[in-house]
Amino acid sequence: MGLELYLDLLSQPCRAVYIFARSNNLPLEFKQVELLKGQQKTEEFRKVNLLMTVPALKDGAFTLAESIAILLYLARKFKTPDHWYPADLQKRARVDEYLSWQHTSIRAKASTILLHKMLMPILTGKPVPAEKMQSLTEDLNVVLNQFEEKFLEDKPFIAGTEVSLADLLALEELVEPLGVGHDPFEGRPKLTEWRRRVEGAVGKQLCQEARQVLLNPSNFSADKIPPEVLEGLKKYLNLYPLPLVFSRRSPLSEETVPFFTPTLNVLINIGPPKQRTTLPHDPSSHQDGHWGWRTTSRRRRRCPGEGPQPPPSRARLGPRLPTRGGSGRRRQ
Numbered sequence: 570m571g572l573e574l575y576l577d578l579l580s581q582p583c584r585a586v587y588i589f590a591r592s593n594n595l596p597l598e599f600k601q602v603e604l605l606k607g608q609q610k611t612e613e614f615r616k617v618n619l620l621m622t623v624p625a626l627k628d629g630a631f632t633l634a635e636s637i638a639i640l641l642y643l644a645r646k647f648k649t650p651d652h653w654y655p656a657d658l659q660k661r662a663r664v665d666e667y668l669s670w671q672h673t674s675i676r677a678k679a680s681t682i683l684l685h686k687m688l689m690p691i692l693t694g695k696p697v698p699a700e701k702m703q704s705l706t707e708d709l710n711v712v713l714n715q716f717e718e719k720f721l722e723d724k725p726f727i728a729g730t731e732v733s734l735a736d737l738l739a740l741e742e743l744v745e746p747l748g749v750g751h752d753p754f755e756g757r758p759k760l761t762e763w764r765r766r767v768e769g770a771v772g773k774q775l776c777q778e779a780r781q782v783l784l785n786p787s788n789f790s791a792d793k794i795p796p797e798v799l800e801g802l803k804k805y806l807n808l809y810p811l812p813l814v815f816s817r818r819s820p821l822s823e824e825t826v827p828f829f830t831p832t833l834n835v836l837i838n839i840g841p842p843k844q845r846t847t848l849p850h851d852p853s854s855h856q857d858g859h860w861g862w863r864t865t866s867r868r869r870r871r872c873p874g875e876g877p878q879p880p881p882s883r884a885r886l887g888p889r890l891p892t893r894g895g896s897g898r899r900r901q
């Protein structure tokens with residue numbers, strides 16, 4: 570059986586894998602998993618990827634999740650040209666460096682703009698508040714500056730003179746906000762030039778084809794998204810009353826502020842020794858009500874004699890050793 574790649578081109582890592590596969594003519598069968606219809610949650614897809622995310626790869630009985638693992642698997646299996654994942658130690662390290670960094674920086678900050686601008690009007694009937702948009706844009710600008718200064722420097726591509734997997738993943742993350750009319754390349758000639766080079770290396774037409782779903786705003790209309798999927802998407806915008814410890818988004822975003830106080834209580838209550846002496850299974854330990862389970866469940870049950878002990882009585886201590894300062898070290 571041939572290789573199957575499960576994907577939705579709305580997803581940035583899926584587009585990166587798709588462009589890589591197509592530009593290297595890899596023999597993959599593309600299987601559409603429509604995220605906005607919730608198809609990643611079906612039993613059928615769970616058999617391919619228990620994480621219920623795309624992209625996912627199936628090579629016979631072997632299945633693989635995570636875009637980076639999939640890209641590396643394909644590059645190795647099909648021995649694609651060296652520049653994608655260079656054998657040279659330091660060039661490869663540059664690719665690895667970017668791949669390690671991108672999750673919480675470029676990926677997180679660019680996709681959150683798309684999610685807010687796309688989902689907020691659908692879920693709340695209102696556009697994203699101007700201050701929120703400004704703070705999201707500022708967050709993205711910080712990582713874009715880092716990307717330009719640290720990862721691109723004055724090189725044509727991240728690993729040097731040739732395009733690599735890192736460029737492909739980075740570019741597809743950065744075009745994501747274009748889907749809601751936010752252009753991260755605006756006013757950034759260095760980034761724009763780099764984009765032109767990457768698209769030139771893999772083929773502009775292929776990139777356009779991969780981004781067709783993203784760049785068609787009618788795909789994001791509420792009537793195309795089932796209510797249960799919309800409900801699930803609320804978590805991305807902090808529209809649930811979750812305490813900060815569960816929040817994926819900025820703790821100080823306006824949506825989470827009302828829940829800041831109970832969460833602070835939890836955090837404060839974790840600390841005091843009085844609470845630490847209660848065992849997790851003791852119902853009386855749920856002193857902070859609704860949030861109490863979190864406080865206690867974080868702690869491991871102690872063995873007898875472990876954990877905070879009463880101060881040792883004088884009888885159990887050895888005689889004081891004479892010291893100059895008189896503070897006294899004790900004999901063991």
Ligand SMILES: N[C@@H](CCC(=O)N[C@@H](CS)C(=O)NCC(=O)O)C(=O)O
Nearest residue numbers: 580581582621622623624635636637
């Ligand atoms: N770290 C994973 C992320 C995969 C991921 O989160 N994919 C998103 C689309 S970009 C997804 O499938 N989301 C489905 C969901 O959250 O229900 C990768 O790089 O493959």
